[in-house]
Amino acid sequence: MRKRDIELISALVEGRLDDESEARALVESSRAHREEYEAQKLAYDALTSIPNVTLTESEQAVLRRDVWSQLQSQPRATKTKAPWALRWSFAAAGLFVVVGLLLAVDLAGGNDSTDFVQSFANISSSLDGAGAGETEAAETTAATSTEEDLEGAAALDMAMPPVEVFAELAAQARSGELSSEQTRTKEQKSSCLETAGLGDHQVIGEVVEDELYLLAIPDGEVLGPDTPITFVQADLCLVSYIDE
Amino acid sequence: MTAPSHDAELLARVAKGDHEAFTDIMRTHENRVFSVSLRIMGDREKALDATQETFLTAFRKAHQFQGKAAVGTWLYRIAVNTCYDQLRKQKRRPAEPLPDHLDPADQSALDAVEAAGLRPGLREALDSLPPEFRAAVVLSDVEGMSLPETAEVLGVPVGTVKSRVFRGRRLLAKHLGNQTAT
Numbered sequence: 377m378r379k380r381d382i383e384l385i386s387a388l389v390e391g392r393l394d395d396e397s398e399a400r401a402l403v404e405s406s407r408a409h410r411e412e413y414e415a416q417k418l419a420y421d422a423l424t425s426i427p428n429v430t431l432t433e434s435e436q437a438v439l440r441r442d443v444w445s446q447l448q449s450q451p452r453a454t455k456t457k458a459p460w461a462l463r464w465s466f467a468a469a470g471l472f473v474v475v476g477l478l479l480a481v482d483l484a485g486g487n488d489s490t491d492f493v494q495s496f497a498n499i500s501s502s503l504d505g506a507g508a509g510e511t512e513a514a515e516t517t518a519a520t521s522t523e524e525d526l527e528g529a530a531a532l533d534m535a536m537p538p539v540e541v542f543a544e545l546a547a548q549a550r551s552g553e554l555s556s557e558q559t560r561t562k563e564q565k566s567s568c569l570e571t572a573g574l575g576d577h578q579v580i581g582e583v584v585e586d587e588l589y590l591l592a593i594p595d596g597e598v599l600g601p602d603t604p605i606t607f608v609q610a611d612l613c614l615v616s617y618i619d620e
Numbered sequence: 621m622t623a624p625s626h627d628a629e630l631l632a633r634v635a636k637g638d639h640e641a642f643t644d645i646m647r648t649h650e651n652r653v654f655s656v657s658l659r660i661m662g663d664r665e666k667a668l669d670a671t672q673e674t675f676l677t678a679f680r681k682a683h684q685f686q687g688k689a690a691v692g693t694w695l696y697r698i699a700v701n702t703c704y705d706q707l708r709k710q711k712r713r714p715a716e717p718l719p720d721h722l723d724p725a726d727q728s729a730l731d732a733v734e735a736a737g738l739r740p741g742l743r744e745a746l747d748s749l750p751p752e753f754r755a756a757v758v759l760s761d762v763e764g765m766s767l768p769e770t771a772e773v774l775g776v777p778v779g780t781v782k783s784r785v786f787r788g789r790r791l792l793a794k795h796l797g798n799q800t801a802t
Contacts, residue, residue, distance in 0.1 A: 382786055418796055419789035422742050423761035429658055430651045435668055439650065440643075443675050447639075576680070594680065 377408060385409065389416045449573055545583050546605045546619035549591055554581050560610060565590055571613035574606060582610070589616065627691035635683040642682075646675055649692055652763070653699045659758040660703040662747045670706055674699040689772050696773045700755050707751050745795035753788035760785050 381402060388399035403413045431439065548554050558581075560568070565579040569592055577592040580599055588610040593603050607617040627648065633641035653674050658667035677698050685694055746754060752774075759770040760781065767785075771778045 383782065386782075386786060412790075415793035415797075416786070416789050419757070419792040420761055422745075422792065422796060423757055423789075424764075426659070426742070426762050428651075429655045431654050431668075431671075435654075435664075436650065439654075439668060439672055439675075440646065442672050443646070443679075446672075446676055447679055576677075 377412060381409065382412065385413050385416055389413065389420045541585060542607055542617035543619055545585065545589075545607070546591075549581055549583075549605060550599065550601060554583055554591075556581065558582060559588065560590070568608060568610060568613040572606075572608045572615050574608065574615070577606065580605075583607075587611065628685075628687050631682050631685050631691050634679060635685070642675075642679055645678070645691065645695075649695050650675070652692070653695055656696055656699050656758060656763060657703055659746065659762055660700065660751065660755055661706065662743060666706060666710075670699060670702045673702045673706075677702065693769060693772050696759070697775060700759075700773060703755070704751055741796060745792050748795050749788055749791055753784050753791060756781055756784035757788040757792065761789075 384399045384402055387393050388396055388403070393399055403409050545554070560579075560582065568590060569575060569577050569579065574592055576595050578595050579590045579592050581591040583589050583591060590608040590610050592606045592608055593599055597603050599605070604618055604620040606615055607619070608614065609616050627645065630641040630645050634645060650671065654667055654671045657670040657674070658664060661667045661670055674695065678695055681698075685691070689697075746758075749757070755774060756770060759765045759773055760767065765773065767778050767781050770785075771781045774781060776784075
């Protein structure tokens with residue numbers, strides 16, 4: 377059967393012809409044409425009889441709720457967090473300074489050693505509290521970051537914002553200067569991105585900056601000047617920085 | 621249905637992070653996106669997942685919309701591709717049990733309501749079509765889109781759409797004919 381015959385039969389089936397005589401004559405011209413018409417008509421009538429479907433009220437509510445909760449959990453560029461290791465290194469540095477000062481005061485003032493031990497215990501416990509907060513933050517994904525843990529990290533972030541470091545690394549990635557060495561398997565990387573709430577992203581590289589970070593961009597995109605690059609701390613699978 | 625230019629305006633606002641504009645886009649298109657997804661996926665729960673994924677993708681990619689097509693066409697294209705992806709994943713893994721939050725009684729009630737609107741065996745016949753043919757007949761014959769619009773949604777030439785629609789209908793008729801015969 378010729379292509380034109382099929383198109384004419386289709387137009388007849390769909391009722392698009394002003395003058396149907398030519399098409400009807402064609403249908404009657406052979407058994408093959410008649411069968412083609414009957415098949416197209418049977419399917420077309422069945423398909424056009426399908427009623428419109430709409431979401432029920434509860435489906436609509438679930439859809440909107442789920443879409444919004446997913447959107448809220450997307451990591452945002454404005455909520456950058458210092459890398460876990462950097463924050464811990466600040467905490468450790470702070471601890472050394474305080475202990476050093478206490479030791480100096482202790483030596484100069486001649487306090488007995490139990491006071492010093494008590495003071496040290498107090499400081500340790502307060503830092504442990506901060507550490508616990510960090511651990512808790514580390515266990516949550518970027519998707520569930522709370523304002524509280526961001527505030528908790530803020531004091532440390534202010535000491536030396538790591539933004540420049542990541543921005544520089546992102547710039548290097550964009551200009552193809554980063555090493556293409558890969559230490560993690562494809563499965564490990566995918567699993568880490570899932571944990572970080574970036575299931576729709578792909579890893580484009582790795583970089584070591586105290587810790588290993590995965591560089592991720594949205595699926596299906598090619599790295600360009602406007603492509604956001606997300607840095608994911610590879611051991612904890614936490615979003616550390618987004619360069620946009 | 622909103623005017624295409626209004627939709628494009630809303631989407632430009634979405635690209636700048638305007639959540640209210642995104643809500644408007646969702647309200648306007650959610651039923652049709654769901655309808656297309658349902659006819660391709662053949663299952664309400666999976667269609668709901670595809671609809672959700674479609675809007676999430678749309679939000680993330682709003683800045684990439686260039687205004688060459690209507691926002692609706694762009695959304696249906698995302699929906700069809702999302703359905704293809706999910707069908708491919710579905711093929712690779714065994715059937716999953718119903719999720720916990722879905723009451724099986726509700727699901728069967730919804731399926732019964734939907735099936736009541738379809739002629740006997742039509743749902744099975746549609747499900748039997750290869751996804752590319754199914755999408756073409758759904759968009760063209762069920763949703764009533766023109767051939768150029770269907771071509772735009774599917775990202776293929778009009779001639780390819782015509783061929784998929786003819787062949788899809790032929791396969792569907794064969795399936796329906798066999799059902800009648802048995």
